[in-house]
């Protein structure tokens with residue numbers, strides 16, 4: 001048997017863009033670096049896959065000693081099937097140099113059933129195509145399948161005591177989709193084989209396909225000639241609209257004509273870039289500031305969302321708060337104080353988090369939060385978990401004001417905000433020296449992954465280092481709010 005040319009991932013890559021497949025096969029060194037978020041999502045997928053094996057216990061893993069030796073995996077799978085093994089994990093199959101490695105293969109009543117595990121709770125079209133390719137390879141290689149199913153996370157499962165894998169996972173047959181997709185799979189395999197055999201790179205212009213279904217990892221190569229200040233720097237606008245402008249010759253924001261189809265906020269951004277100055281609505285900013293009373297808190301939470309619930313009475317992907325940062329000003333000209341909380345890893349953080357937060361926000365006054373949605377959801381969730389604290393939580397909720405409001409409403413707008421009102425973009429625009437880029441943990445999603453990893457970390461030095469990095473990151477979030485608030489105050493002085 002010859003080594004495979006296409007695998008499940010290269011097949012899906014070719015389906016998204018044949019140039020991406022060509023570059024992957026011929027110039028893999030041009031790939032953009034993998035982000036820490038992507039690495040963590042991949043690890044999460046692996047862990048969920050191993051857990052799902054418990055749905056069909058007692059199976060044998062077909063992974064060969066040398067993990068990368070796929071031909072050995074295919075041979076081992078064939079041997080296991082021939083020797084009467086009825087549950088096989090990581091079963092490998094190959095047909096016409098297309099390789100598929102299936103998470104779980106089960107024989108029941110002399111019929112074979114295939115199961116592919118996903119760490120998501122939703123079934124996407126990409127998952128259906130993935131299962132359709134598996135079906136094509138497995139059946140063409142000679143094994144009849146009675147059914148093929150996707151195993152996904154049941155996001156309605158509530159953990160009560162020991163983990164119940166039967167309830168945690170949902171199994172959905174996708175046989176009908178797989179059968180319907182067979183002609184498409186066959187056609188795409190032929191096209192992809194031609195791309196890999198061809199000496200010339202397909203000529204594909206950049207487009208919406210660069211982002212869908214995944215952000216392509218060759219953007220560093222294909223997008224290098226996109227000019228600075230391009231239309232793609234306008235966030236919050238459908239990609240189709242931006243490509244329409246770009247492919248019609250309006251490549252930079254300065255080239256966008258007065259009459260265009262962009263929405264109101266995007267046009268505020270365009271005008272602001274063209275004029276090179278900030279837009280300040282003093283009356284609206286004053287109206288916002290008049291709602292604020294001292295003592296003043298600047299508050300930010302960090303949460304993590306384990307795919308597999310770790311604690312009692314939690315669901316998959318539920319936001320579990322583990323950290324907060326508070327900057328505090330007793331009165332307008334008082335110095336700013338800082339208080340924070342970071343839960344111990346390995347224990348349910350919710351009770352300690354809530355008790356500490358309630359104690360530190362006892363004093364009256366406004367609690368400023370940047371984008372209150374997550375904080376409100378977390379506090380409302382904690383009300384259900386700890387009903388004895390309902391009145392205090394309601395008090396904090398009633399005192400919360402969203403610092404994002406004047407930016408969201410464009411009362412204050414700076415061209416470097418790129419049509420976004422995220423705290424990162426605002427900080428970059430207004431106080432560029434306070435950047436997050438110098439931090440090891442530089443976003444909420446990296447923070448959530450870092451804390452999730454702490455749950456199983458045993459190296460004390462890594463634990464200390466990660467805790468320091470988490471503290472530094474969360475502190476910067478509320479310090480940024482203090483500085484942004486001061487800038488708003490200055491506008492109306």
Ligand code: SF4
Nearest residue numbers: 017020210216219222
């Ligand atoms: S960046 Fe876009 S055009 Fe380039 S390979 Fe990726 S998907 Fe294709």
